[in-house]
Every structure is written in structure tokens, then in C-alpha cells.
Amino acid sequence: MKEGANLAVPRKTERRVCVLRDKAFGTLRGMNASIAENLAQVHAQIQAACQAAGRPASSVRLLAVSKTWGADAVRQAHAAGQTAFGENYIQEAVDKITELKALPLEWHCIGPIQSNKTRLVAEHFDWVHTIDRLKIAQRLSEQRPATLPPLQVCIQVNVDGGETKSGVSPQNLPELARAVATLPHMQLRGLMTIPEPAQSEEAARAVHRQARLLLEGLVQEGLALDTLSMGMSADMAPAIAEGSTMVRVGTAIFGKR
Numbered sequence: 001m002k003e004g005a006n007l008a009v010p011r012k013t014e015r016r017v018c019v020l021r022d023k024a025f026g027t028l029r030g031m032n033a034s035i036a037e038n039l040a041q042v043h044a045q046i047q048a049a050c051q052a053a054g055r056p057a058s059s060v061r062l063l064a065v066s067k068t069w070g071a072d073a074v075r076q077a078h079a080a081g082q083t084a085f086g087e088n089y090i091q092e093a094v095d096k097i098t099e100l101k102a103l104p105l106e107w108h109c110i111g112p113i114q115s116n117k118t119r120l121v122a123e124h125f126d127w128v129h130t131i132d133r134l135k136i137a138q139r140l141s142e143q144r145p146a147t148l149p150p151l152q153v154c155i156q157v158n159v160d161g162g163e164t165k166s167g168v169s170p171q172n173l174p175e176l177a178r179a180v181a182t183l184p185h186m187q188l189r190g191l192m193t194i195p196e197p198a199q200s201e202e203a204a205r206a207v208h209r210q211a212r213l214l215l216e217g218l219v220q221e222g223l224a225l226d227t228l229s230m231g232m233s234a235d236m237a238p239a240i241a242e243g244s245t246m247v248r249v250g251t252a253i254f255g256k257r
């Protein structure tokens with residue numbers, strides 16, 4: 001009897017522990033599931049847009065925009081297979097990059113860069129999408145540590161002339177592109193745009209088309225470019241229809257900021 005009672009105690013405790021573990025696991029899985037499910041949905045949207053455009057799904061990369069989201073959200077996205085993350089605010093990004101150093105992630109700077117932040121960007125990021133002045137590009141190239149691969153960069157172009165936005169004008173783009181392409185510690189990969197929200201799918205496509213034509217013009221000039229960073233949660237499909245090779249998606253993956 002005594003022996004049996006003694007045996008019953010650990011069994012009961014064990015069972016309770018198991019219930020707690022299951023609960024914790026369930027909660028964690030629940031949280032993972034929402035980011036993982038959102039990612040799966042975004043991939044399905046990319047695939048559908050590619051199919052409609054007669055392009056292979058592998059021709060569009062997904063950049064998860066994790067700005068304002070903590071390291072845990074990035075960990076969850078990474079657990080669901082996402083490796084490339086976009087950040088707008090340099091200091092916030094550097095803290096996150098440092099915290100997540102152990103994970104094999106690729107970090108993209110997609111926010112404006114002031115001169116006093118170039119060193120942080122050059123030392124911590126893999127890509128920069130927002131080059132719109134030669135001076136910033138030169139500083140990034142000079143400050144890129146020799147131990148790291150060349151910084152991969154895109155020039156941000158203001159295709160629809162939005163006045164408050166950054167980005168080089170289409171007129172000044174070729175000169176800037178030629179100069180950036182000669183810098184030693186960076187590789188110019190292509191163009192990036194952030195168009196104003198469009199009234200219709202066709203209007204959105206027209207703006208994205210301009211970006212593609214500008215890229216094609218530079219390629220014809222002899223620059224080896226392969227990247228069109230365009231399309232966000234709301235305009236992924238028209239961007240892909242017009243040749244985007246990298247969509248930057250935040251809200252549709254992580255939720256409203």
C-alpha cells in the first residue's frame with residue numbers, strides 16, 4: 001500500500017508537469033502558427049502573382065519587414081523558414097541584429113540613412129535599399145569592414161515624384177548609378193521604390209512599370225543589375241506583375257504596427 005501510494009505521487013506530479021508542458025507548447029505553437037500561417041499566406045500570394053505573370057515563384061524573394069517588432073517575432077518567422085529581414089530604424093535594428101547574432105539571418109536596411117549612422121549600417125547590415133545620395137554610398141563603402149562581403153545595395157528612386165519622400169529622381173538616377181557602381185566595398189544590385197498608395201491596380205502597375213523601365217535602361221547601359229525591390233503588403237501583386245524581384249512585407253506577416 002505504502003509503496004503504491006509512494007509510486008502514485010511521482011506519477012501524478014509527472015502528469016501535471018506534462019499538462020503544463022503541453023500548455024506552454026500549445027501557446028507557443030499558437031503564437032508561431034500565426035506568423036507561420038501569415039508567412040505561408042504571403043508565399044501563396046507571391047506564387048499566385050508569379051503564376052499570373054508567367055514567372056517562376058523562385059524569381060521573387062520575400063523580405064520580412066520586422067521594424068518595430070521584437071526579436072521574438074523575428075525568431076518565430078525564422079522558425080517558419082524566413083531568413084531575410086528588413087529594418088527602417090538603425091539603432092533598433094542594430095540592437096536586434098546583435099541579440100539574434102546566433103541565427104543565420106540576412107539583414108536589409110530599408111530606412112533613410114543619415115551620415116552619422118553610416119558606420120553602424122556598414123558594420124551590421126548585409127543589404128541597403130535606400131541609397132539616394134553619392135555621399136552616403138561613399139561613406140558606406142569606406143566604412144564597410146574588410147572582413148565582411150561587399151555591401152549589397154539598391155538605389156531608391158522616386159518614380160512617382162512624391163515630394164516628401166526620399167529617393168533620387170529618375171533624371172539623376174543614371175549618374176548616381178554609374179558612380180555607385182564604381183565604389184569598391186559595395187555591389188550595386190538594382191533599384192528600390194516606395195510608391196504612393198495607388199487608386200487602382202492599373203495605377204499601381206504603371207508606377208512599378210516605370211521602375212522596371214529605369215532598371216532596364218541601366219542594364220542596357222551595361223550595369224549588371226538583377227534586383228527590383230518593390231511591392232509591400234498592399235501592392236505585392238502589381239509589383240510582381242511588373243517585374244519585382246524582392247517584395248518587402250511587414251503588416252501581412254507580423255500584423256499591424
Ligand SMILES: Cc1ncc(COP(=O)(O)O)c(C=O)c1O
Nearest residue numbers: 065110232233248249250251252
Ligand atoms: C520601406 C518599406 N518597405 C516596406 C514596408 C512594409 O510595408 P507593409 O507593412 O505595408 O507591408 C515598410 C513599412 O513601413 C517600409 O517602410
